[in-house]
Amino acid sequence: MSKTGGCLCGQVRYEATTAPLMSGVCHCKNCQKQAGTAFSTLAAFQKSDVDFVGELALYQDSDTDTGNTVNRYFCGQCGSPIYSEVPGQPGMAFIKAGTLDDTDDFVAMFHCWSSKKQNWVELSPDVPAFPENPQM
């Protein structure tokens, strides 16, 4: 089952040859800032399973709550965030699930950084929520 997606302007496109290994929602402040909204929806793939087409710009985000540098890739033309890399999980691409062409089967398996979530956001009691990063 392949998953396709891309940025708003279409300059960046990608195709993942597998289903996501996990999917979740990050409420950290940096994700709020980068996404310009309340949280990031993330679908995690092995980076080697994803083909990217187009030019990705990189912001190396070192001002994080963990102190780790997160590589945030985005379209330099329209600004859509595309994916992030975190040092704790090398080889993984955390794709911003809003850029998937079809999100019908996206299910949040967990929430992280719920301690930073916006006040209006109500989390389902059925989905595990971690105040910071989950230990995985």
Ligand SMILES: [Zn+2]
């Ligand atoms: Zn674009």
Ligand SMILES: [Zn+2]
């Ligand atoms: Zn985050």
